[in-house]
Amino acid sequence: PQDVQDQLQAVRKGTTRTEHRKRSRQAEETTSPGSEAEKAGDSTVSGWHTLEEEHAKDFLNIPSKEELQQIQTEYLGRTAQSALEEGVCGVCARETRKAELTWHKLDDLPNPSLLNPLKPHKAQVLQGGKLLEPEGITNDGLQTNVGRTDDPSTLQRGMVGNVTSFPLNTRKIIKMIDGQKLPQPIGILPAMIAITFVGAKNLPKNWLKGMLRVRRAKVAMALRWLITNNTLYQKFTLDRERLAQLPEDDVPVELLAVVRQETDVSVLTEEADSYIPGDLEMGDEENRANLAADQELGSVQLAHLGATESAIETQTDRDALVNAVLNLAKEGTYDIRPGQRFVKDFPDRREQADGAPNYSASAFPTLFPYGVGGIESQANIGFIEHIRYCLLLSDRRFRTHHSFPFIMFGIYQKRQALVAARIQVRQRDIDHVSRDIAKVTRADLLAAAAEKEKGLPFSNDRVKKLLYNVKLTSGRILGTDQSRAALRSKIWSTAVFMGPPSIWMTINPADIHDPIAQLFCGEEIDLEQFNDLQGQCANNVVRAQNIANDPYTAAKYFHMMILIILEALFGIRATSRATYCRKGLLGKVSAYTGAVEAQNRASLHLHVLLWLVPGGTVGSPTAAEMREKFQSAEFRETVRNFIQANIHAGVPGLTKTTLATIPRESDIAYSQPPNPTAPNFEEQFKHRLLRLARNLQVHVCVRGACKRYDIAKGTWTCKRRAPWPESEVAVVNPDGTWCPVRHYGMVNNFHPQLLVFAQCNGDIKLLTNGAETKNITWYIAKYATKAQKHLFNTSALLATALAYHFEDSTYLDDVRARSQLLLFRCFQGLNRHQEQAAPQVISYLMGWDDCFLSHEFVPLY
Structure with missing residues (x-):
């Protein structure tokens, strides 16, 4: 508001500025x-001044x-070697700057009893009874490698996407999974994996083998080890008949039968758009020659994207919808669909004993090979703190896993969504808002989706109110487009206080x-x-x-x-x-x-x-001052x-x-x-x-x-x-x-x-605030915080993702509880289609923000 801006300018230009400058100088001397x-790490500190001068x-x-x-x-x-080199801490096994590490003899450490393991394990390597550099899984053990190929053009597609894990519908697959036998029937693969390649040339089979090979001996060795050593796998038995159905070293025919190829490479043009000229487009012939001599080069990091049932049903193209449903939802005689509930990923604080169910330990046997030590398995270690510890481990198995960061980030966002929805429904006007948005029907959302596709404004006020509250809820959740949009107000706040x-x-x-x-x-x-x-x-x-x-x-x-x-x-x-x-x-x-x-x-x-x-x-200088100066x-x-x-x-x-x-x-x-x-x-x-x-x-x-x-x-x-x-x-x-x-x-x-x-x-x-740049701050504020690309419009997402909300009669009848659940489910539906780059997801998990700010901001209201 203009009156708020006038007050800020008055404070800024008034006599209080001198007092503020004095306090800043005093604080500078104190700190x-x-x-x-x-x-x-600054080598020179002379000439530094507080900004109030x-x-x-x-x-x-x-x-x-x-x-x-x-x-x-x-x-x-x-950027010198001495400033950047890292070592491994002998106590926690995390990577740390060498400048921050010091050598100590074990006998000279204070409180050495703290290094005694609370729960000794046979895999631990102890020095004098002390736990130092715990020995984890190695590259030649259970950890699998990503696919390999000799085509460097497929490199650097990176790990981008969002992963949501669902339990399979037991009633639909009970005939496929026989009790507690491993491995699972190979026929389940085409019902869970869809393969599509984009390229004008024929797809060599050996490329597929580099990424999708199954080696019977390796599978048998891994399963025997898990059944013997992992507490979560000890209830399973090895089925030799199923094992015999696996190829010795080849791509299963069940996967080959469903591989599809898109020959129109123009669909990748926009996806490859970048500010930087192609990193691998130059010097390819020399690199290909080098690769021919060493087939171990050229590891492909496959694009990792979350796919849910709504990802199929929200396509606007009718042909794409029919083909996707026929090809992906049904494979042969099996009809496997995601269940209606999420996997239980909240810790049960009442069950902390060994063998208690733990989501991360169950989902990632290569990361937690013994079935213990999963995320939040100890009550005194928080969720995000445990994840950061895992990402900093010197063996790097967590940071290089193809889905661990995405799944953990999805859980983190889901928990933030629950908190944000709770905050939203405690607003003063929520009773009035709840009555309106609780009346929104599936038909209303479908009609709004049709208006969106035609470029028309929404005509339904209740739908407008629903989407507005969803946006407010998402604004409190890390990594969403709405939270990024908050940077715009910080840009304008800085401009109000510091000038253009x-x-x-x-x-x-x-x-x-x-x-x-x-x-x-x-x-x-x-x-x-x-x-x-x-x-x-x-x-x-x-x-x-x-x-x-x-x-x-x-x-x-x-x-x-x-x-x-x-x-x-x-x-x-x-x-x-x-x-x-x-x-x-x-x-x-x-x-x-x-x-x-x-x-x-x-x-x-x-x-x-x-x-x-x-x-x-x-x-x-303001625009007027700049015009005068020029x-x-x-x-x-x-x-x-x-x-x-x-x-x-x-x-x-x-x-x-x-x-x-x-x-x-x-x-x-x-x-x-x-x-x-x-x-x-x-x-x-x-x-x-x-x-x-x-x-x-x-x-x-x-x-x-x-x-x-x-x-x-x-x-x-x-x-x-x-x-x-x-x-x-x-x-x-x-x-x-x-x-x-x-x-x-x-x-x-x-x-x-x-x-x-x-x-x-x-x-x-x-x-310069000249004729061509007078409006560039607005453009920059909008461009720098623009939303990430989405394949689907919001209304279509909500129409499909909320089907369960309308059809399930077991929900609470309390309007406020329904509204809270509705807002949470709306965000979950949107988030399933949110694409996040792997480095960005890691940044969020490590607490590295998606913006750089020289000043801190506090909302006034």
Whole structure:
């Protein structure tokens, strides 16, 4: 509201600002920001200031040559081997930074009795009766490998999706599963697995064998081990007749019979859309030759998506609906459908003894091979704390499992949904709302779905009210589109307090090619004496395989690199007590708000708004102040110098004519940045900049990806507005419009220092509040927090997912209880179709947010 904004501005401009600044200085002295900077890994802490101090002279002030070298050196220090190397804690077996580990003799440890296991187990390795580095399952034991193939083009499809586990309907499958015998009948496979490949060429059978092979001896060995050692499997017996039905080493014919192939590869065009040029599209022939010599390369991380009954029945295409139901719901004489209840994944605090049912221990025998130690199996360890411990384990079996993170995240969201629904139904007007939404029928939702498909607004007020309450409930649940939308208000709140933003950036850390990411994957890499031609990581297929297999590493690498870039290169550091800034590449940055987004190839990138240290009376210059400043030739020259230093769209030697003569290098980022203290640093920097700009910043328009058909113009246009204007010099006009140096119209904007040192694709724009950028903050706030892609509309999801709610007469009659259950079921129906990238799911589980904020926000109402 305008009155709230006026009050905030009055407080901000009033006399209380001086008192607030004094209190901030006192807090700065008390908290000793120098020591905090040292803890954060900063090599230099001189020049840090609280953001409440005015620095008008620092607005658009670029660093000097000496300051620039200091920034470069600090970045290299933060990304050095000594700062990044990790070791294993001998007590908890978790990966920890070596700098935080210290050597201790067992006899010198305080309270050594705490290392005595509460429940001794035969698999534990004890040192003097103490539990140190518990021995878990190894790669040559029960843990299975993902499928392998010699086609590197299938790599880096990543683990994306959402998994919901249902119990099978016992009445329908009682004839298939005979009591307590293992293995299960092989005929059950086609009723549970659907296989579809997309590709124009014929599908070689050996590719299928790489992913779907069944080896009878391996299955027998694993089952015998589980029956002998796992308390949850001791009631089962090994059925030799069923075992004999398994192939010795081949794909079961039951699966081959249901394999389907889509030859129209254009359906993948949009899915492959990315800001970053193809990671594996260059140098394929050389990699294929290498793969031919070693068939163990090329591990495929299959896309892991949750499929429920509503995923079939909500298709809008009638043919797709009929085919899906016929092909997937019925296979042969079996009719297997998910049950009506979820698996019991809440812990029973009354049953903590060995052998008590535990969802995770039962669902993941390769992760909990002895049937003990499942998530929440101990009452004093919380759900999310236990998951984080598992993901940090040095043997990496939990983080590399294809479904464990997704299922745990689904359970986490479900519990948040229950809490959010309870909060929602305790609102003051819920009695009035409940009466309306309880009257919504299946027919109402189907009618609303039809209106949605036609692009019409909803005509039913009760349906509107239902969807509104569902949105409010989902807004309190981690990872939902509605919760991401909350960042918009934080962006606008920052703009109200700090003024308009100054810089818009996109940063795409190169997880596949960065040696740092490969170091986190466990590869033996010496960053100090780096050689990009030695070791198996010299092959980009191996690097892609490492990242695809370990989404935890991909998430950790991304969040660490973004923090280092913000703190070391841009000079802004946010702590729980205050935010500090010093001169960085862009001058002094006073605030930032950034949204993390997953690309279609499942890697993460950041859209971030940056506020430069105040250049107006208070906060960043307003639109009126900027218009006045741009009338000054001196200020336009300052802006021009800022653009020349920070925003490039061209490199000497990179033109449309010379583009074909500059080699395309897929491994360009698999290297170390040049050392600023080297005598030939300037020459190295220019040469490196040209190669990186050619390989990472040249945009290529592709139909179905960035090119869209403009009906009004009757032509295909690029949604990113390429090609961009060319210019031999940086131009700044009195109306606030500007243009960087660009010799070729398909080169995107980039920051030269960020490109050379972080070695990743990016974008940067200066927001001058001119004619072309006056509304960009609104666009950015909407774009950076845009909803993830959905295949189905909301009303259709609700119509199918809520069928059980309307048909079951056993529900409580209390309106408030029905409303609470209804809201929860609505979210569950929507969530079944929510696609999440594996690194994003890991980020949520580890407490790494999907946004980067320099300031904390508290809702007023």
